[in-house]
Amino acid sequence: MNSFLLVVNAGSSSIKFALFHTNGTDPLVAGAAGQVEGIGTQPRFTVKGAAGQPLVDRALPAVDVSHHSGALAVIRTWLHEHHEDATLRAIGHRVLHGGRRFSEPVLVDAKVLAELEALVPLAPLHQPHNLAVIRAVREVSPELPQVACFDTAFHRTQPAIAQAFALPRRLAEEGVRRYGFHGLSYEYIASTLPALGPELAGGRVIVAHLGNGASLCALQGGRSVATTMSFTPLDGLIMGTRCGALDPGVLLYLMGRHALDAPALEKLLWHESGLLGVSGVSNDVRTLLASADPRAREAIDLFVYRVGRELGSLAAALGGLDAVVFTAGIGEGSAVIRTEICRQAAWLGLELDAAANERRGPRLSTPASRVSAWMVPTNENLMIARHTLERVAGPVSAPEQDRLPQARADS
Numbered sequence: 001m002n003s004f005l006l007v008v009n010a011g012s013s014s015i016k017f018a019l020f021h022t023n024g025t026d027p028l029v030a031g032a033a034g035q036v037e038g039i040g041t042q043p044r045f046t047v048k049g050a051a052g053q054p055l056v057d058r059a060l061p062a063v064d065v066s067h068h069s070g071a072l073a074v075i076r077t078w079l080h081e082h083h084e085d086a087t088l089r090a091i092g093h094r095v096l097h098g099g100r101r102f103s104e105p106v107l108v109d110a111k112v113l114a115e116l117e118a119l120v121p122l123a124p125l126h127q128p129h130n131l132a133v134i135r136a137v138r139e140v141s142p143e144l145p146q147v148a149c150f151d152t153a154f155h156r157t158q159p160a161i162a163q164a165f166a167l168p169r170r171l172a173e174e175g176v177r178r179y180g181f182h183g184l185s186y187e188y189i190a191s192t193l194p195a196l197g198p199e200l201a202g203g204r205v206i207v208a209h210l211g212n213g214a215s216l217c218a219l220q221g222g223r224s225v226a227t228t229m230s231f232t233p234l235d236g237l238i239m240g241t242r243c244g245a246l247d248p249g250v251l252l253y254l255m256g257r258h259a260l261d262a263p264a265l266e267k268l269l270w271h272e273s274g275l276l277g278v279s280g281v282s283n284d285v286r287t288l289l290a291s292a293d294p295r296a297r298e299a300i301d302l303f304v305y306r307v308g309r310e311l312g313s314l315a316a317a318l319g320g321l322d323a324v325v326f327t328a329g330i331g332e333g334s335a336v337i338r339t340e341i342c343r344q345a346a347w348l349g350l351e352l353d354a355a356a357n358e359r360r361g362p363r364l365s366t367p368a369s370r371v372s373a374w375m376v377p378t379n380e381n382l383m384i385a386r387h388t389l390e391r392v393a394g395p396v397s398a399p400e401q402d403r404l405p406q407a408r409a410d411s
């Protein structure tokens, strides 16, 4: 019997999904992917095939898709119509926060769901949407296995000192700690390191996940030892619309002098800052690079400068550096930004090979470079699919390793 897994990433007004077929000799073959966006406003349903070809693009009646449950129903109806000969075996969810307890993905039951609900105060902007979809699935298909895969879990290997704030202990006990995010992306990149070279798999590597959200992660032997995001995905690098690391005194000033309350601060720091706030032009690096406005250049310069400084900080946490890996929208797409960041990192012994960088690597540095540089496309969905299959069928091999026997994958 053909079967497939569904990977779901629920945001405030969208549900993104991706199919992975588990039949045949390969346990995880990427299939169609799509999304329902504009939930509650102007919903739209789009699906693309495995090769990126458009399959669906249509507006949906707003009354039918006023909440995540309506969006989920649209996706499931489409799945039934187009995959009627296949069984949906499990759903893997990207869940923002696993707190201190969840250091790996987990099969969701009522107890786990209650524990994840208790983490909502730590991630009020994201966690409720992730959990709304899990609950909606449990209502219509209580027997369907659902696996929660956390953005925080990969960082639980960090030493305690890397997870601490210098705040009174009672706040740490309440959960005010450095958690780190983008963990599924870092875990995927870590899984590709053995194919790049044993010196990377066992060495000191900084991964630069540079997308709309951006962070760096220090890997030692493929495990996270430090990262730039902390209590929330606001900390660390400058992002599309997020401010990154900020003197907490700025918040006190804004609260006192401008009487900003929590919702106003949230809007300013999450949605009006970063590349958009500094440039006044756009949050998109492509637009900024093409702009003649000097503020656009200033925003890019600040972005690169902050990445350069945080690279130095993580290299210090690692006690040296063997390699840098670029990934996500900007890291994969922009040779110019990679060049500028590598120039900032020249003091660490990183020497870029300009032609290799233009060709998008995977190796971007010269053979003589003491620190190597790489470009590796991330694949968070595949990471979620691997975890999900593992939870329902036992260990899943990475593509570069042995395949799962078919009987195991389809049992």
Ligand code: ADP
Binding pocket: 210, 211, 212, 213, 214, 240, 283, 284, 285, 286, 328, 329, 330, 333, 334
């Ligand atoms: P998200 O964090 O939303 O998953 P992505 O990883 O998809 O973001 O990255 C999106 C961002 O990547 C865009 O806003 C844009 O700034 C940047 N980007 C994408 N492609 C390119 C490119 N070819 N050159 C420069 N920047 C790019």
